[in-house]
Structure formats: structure tokens, C-alpha cells
Amino acid sequence: ETGVTQTPRHLVMGMTNKKSLKCEQHLGHNAMYWYKQSAKKPLELMFVYSLEERVENNSVPSRFSPECPNSSHLFLHLHTLQPEDSALYLCASSQATGGYYGYTFGSGTRLTVV
Amino acid sequence: TQLLEQSPQFLSIQEGENLTVYCNSSSVFSSLQWYRQEPGEGPVLLVTVVTGGEVKKLKRLTFQFGDARKDSSLHITAAQPGDTGLYLCAANQAGTALIFGKGTTLSVSS
Numbered sequence: 001e002t003g004v005t006q007t008p009r010h011l012v013m014g015m016t017n018k019k020s021l022k023c024e025q026h027l028g029h030n031a032m033y034w035y036k037q038s039a040k041k042p043l044e045l046m047f048v049y050s051l052e053e054r055v056e057n058n059s060v061p062s063r064f065s066p067e068c069p070n071s072s073h074l075f076l077h078l079h080t081l082q083p084e085d086s087a088l089y090l091c092a093s094s095q096a097t098g099g100y101y102g103y104t105f106g107s108g109t110r111l112t113v114v
Numbered sequence: 115t116q117l118l119e120q121s122p123q124f125l126s127i128q129e130g131e132n133l134t135v136y137c138n139s140s141s142v143f144s145s146l147q148w149y150r151q152e153p154g155e156g157p158v159l160l161v162t163v164v165t166g167g168e169v170k171k172l173k174r175l176t177f178q179f180g181d182a183r184k185d186s187s188l189h190i191t192a193a194q195p196g197d198t199g200l201y202l203c204a205a206n207q208a209g210t211a212l213i214f215g216k217g218t219t220l221s222v223s224s
Binding site: 004033035041042045048056090092097098100104106107108 | 147157162164206209
């Protein structure tokens with residue numbers, strides 16, 4: 001497979017559940033990102049990883065926990081979420097951090113918290 | 115707080131018309147990118163501009179970066195239904211991740 005692959009595509013979870021989102025890239029990129037996309041809001045940067053180390057954390061609630069076990073995989077672990085966390089969660093990768101390099105996005109996980 | 119303001123928010127036009135969408139900020143950026151997003155998919159990179167005053171063309175799309183590197187425009191000539199989508203501008207300062215505008219939703223009808 002090429003590009004950035006996100007699973008699952010859709011997820012419905014209760015507020016007491018624990019689930020994980022998975023992102024995989026086969027582009028040889030060194031940077032990976034999680035963004036949240038909600039209606040009527042800009043994409044919100046959540047986490048940035050460069051060479052498997054977290055380099056940015058934009059005041060994200062602790063109910064979101066990222067993990068980057070290697071440069072090809074990125075996870076977002078979810079627990080005790082709120083209904084306002086319902087959104088499209090997008091993973092992206094780039095050759096390195098910094099915007100000179102274009103981002104390649106996955107198709108996203110549509111999360112609904114009930 | 116850096117903000118990217120995109121206008122218009124929505125645009126509905128007929129096939130064959132020309133259009134321009136804008137991305138503005140009070141901050142100076144190292145680079146600026148434009149993406150297009152279709153329903154149910156992630157954004158796809160269209161172009162990156164890094165030099166003030168830079169103009170890039172991609173078929174019927176023309177992108178310009180402002181001289182002061184604070185703003186950008188995207189002009190589409192003879193729009194087609196396939197141009198329909200959400201157009202996002204994104205920018206960054208050196209070494210930081212991209213921030214995004216809210217986007218312009220374009221609908222082109224035949």
C-alpha cells in the first residue's frame with residue numbers, strides 16, 4: 001500500500017469506552033501528525049511527532065493519548081471522551097517538520113461519541 | 115495566536131466561470147500551502163509557495179503568495195464540476211507545523 005492509511009474509517013463509541021485510532025504511512029516520511037476537523041472550525045493540530053519523538057502538544061485534553069512506536073505508525077488512544085469530541089480525526093505525514101514539505105493526509109476516522 | 119482567514123466561506127458558480135478565493139493573515143509565514151478536500155477524504159496538497167510575490171500555475175489554477183508573505187490567493191479559470199470541494203490554505207513559520215484556515219467550499223454546477 002502507498003500513502004497514509006487510517007483505520008477504522010468510522011467509529012461510534014460510548015463515553016466510557018476505550019478505543020484506538022491507527023495511522024500507517026509507507027512514504028518513508030519522518031514526521032507524523034494528528035489533526036481534528038470539526039464543522040465550522042479550522043483543522044486543529046493535536047500532536048506532532050518527528051522521528052518517533054513528540055515535538056508539539058497543543059493543549060490537548062489527557063483523554064487523548066498519542067503513541068508513535070516507529071516512524072511508520074501512529075496511534076491515538078481514546079478514553080472517557082465527551083460528545084464534543086465527535087469529529088473527523090486526520091492523520092498526516094511529511095518528510096520532516098516545517099511547512100516546506102507538503103503533508104500527505106489519510107482519509108480520516110469519523111468519530112461519534114454517544 | 116496566528117489565524118488564517120479565508121474568504122468567501124461559500125461559493126456557488128456555474129461551469130465556465132472564473133473565481134478567486136483568498137487567504138489572509140496578520141502574521142508573516144515561511145511558506146503557504148493550498149489543499150483541496152472532497153467529502154469523506156483527507157485534504158490533498160495542490161501547491162506550496164515560499165517566496166513573497168511568487169506565482170504558481172497548475173493547469174487552470176493560479177496561486178499567488180503576497181509580497182509580504184502574509185496572504186495568498188487562488189484563482190480558477192473556467193471552473194468545472196470536478197473543481198467542487200473544500201479549498202484550504204495552510205501556513206507555517208520556520209520549524210513549526212501547519213495551521214489551517216476554515217476553508218472555502220466551492221460548488222460548480224454544470
